[in-house]
Amino acid sequence: MNPRTNPLAAATPPHPEQQYLDLMRQVWETGSERIDRTGVGTRSIAGAMLRFDLGGGAMPLLTTKRVYWKTATRELLWFLTGETNIRPLVLQGVKIWNEWPHARYVRETSDAISLDDFVARIAQDEAFARRWGDLGPVYGKQWTSWPTYRYRPDGLYEKGEGINQVAAVVESLRTSPGSRRHIIEGWNVAELDRMALPPCHKTYQFHVAGEGEEARLNCLLYQRSCDVALGLPFNLWSAALLTRMIAQQVGMEPGELVWMGGDVHLYLNHAHLIEEQLRRQPQGHPRLAITRLPETIFGYTIEDFVVHDYAPQPPISAPVAV
Structure with a gap:
């Protein structure tokens, strides 16, 4: 059949971001309402999958609202240091983990200090930060x-030497690319009760397709709990970025990011964000360039990443449920 007369052949493929918007609409319109841990309430579905091609520098960076990719990148780099105290993030102006230690401080001391004043004290007082800024044995x-x-x-x-899962995965990708054991796991059952928040993006598995110069690195991320409106845009960026960084370290091209969610939900107090974002149309195709090859996966800095062709629509703010 002539493609000019075949409407299926002539159809423009959907924008990669459309699958995110479709998921948001599905959860909002069909999800079951539940009272959750935070008391805010959610609409939730069980199980979802998104797939993004990372070839040619492509990244799952949403355009229907501004996603602060540098904030998400600084968080990922913080994970890779193994740090669990918020002070290094606070000193960089990253606010995404502040609510949890603040809530613990207020609960345990009965001091009704404001969040802003608490964060300022974390920045100014190292001893206070050591006591109250730690999140427990979280991701890093x-x-x-x-x-x-x-x-x-x-x-x-007796305690033995800790296992560096990230370094181990990089080494196994180099030496045994066909292995089915390229996994970074965050769900340490023995330490969950010591974490400010148990890991949501918990299991990363890497998969190599092809050989030699044709080798492409895929990443499958399983996320047990997913806040579609606020959390997922960051999670997609960070997983894709980690994949790109590891691919560069092992001399492979980035392949596909496959995201899988368990409890996939939207908070009831995010209605204005959801309804506004669903009225918008994706536009543009952001690309990431990594400008330097560090000696190890732990050597990247924020200056190593440049995003091109990102012209997002305005941000939409909404409260974080703690």
């Missing part, structure tokens, strides 16, 4: 120093 700790224990002859256990 599990990624770079998963705890191990040794059984002693006297029948007791």
Whole structure:
């Protein structure tokens, strides 16, 4: 059939961002209403999948609202340091983890300090930050120093050397690309109760397609809990960025990001954000350039990343449920 007369052949493929908007609409229109841990309430569905081609510098960076990709990048780089205290983020102006230690401080001290004043004190007072700014063994700790224990002859256990899962995955991709064990796991059951927030984006699995110069690195991310409006735009960017960084380190081209969500939800107090964003149409195709190849996966800085052709529509603010 002549493609000029075949409407299917002539159809323009949907913008990659449309699948995100379709998911948002599905959750909002069909999700079951539930009272959640935060007390705010959500509409939720069980299970979802999104796929993004990362070839040619493409990134799942939403255009229907501004996503602060530098903030998300600084968070990812913070994870890779193994740090669990918010002070390094606060000193960079990154606010995304502030509510959890603030809530704990107010709860445990009965001091009704404002969030802004609490964050200012974290920045100014190192001793205060050490006491009240730590989040427990969250992402970075599990990624770079998963705890191990040794059984002693006297029948007791002692702590062993932590496992750097990120370094191990980079090494295994280099030496055994066909392995099915390229996994970074955040869900350490023994330490969940010590975390300010158990990991939402919990399991990353990497998959190599092709060989040699044709090798492409795919990433599958399983996210047990997903706030579609506020969290997912950051999660997609960060997972794609981590994939691009690892691909560069092991000499492969980035392939596909496959995102899978478990409890996929929208908060009831985000109605204005959802309705406004669903009225918008995706536009443009942002691209990421990594300007330098550090010696290791842990050597990247914020200056190494440049985004081209990103002209998003205005931001839409909404409260974070803690």
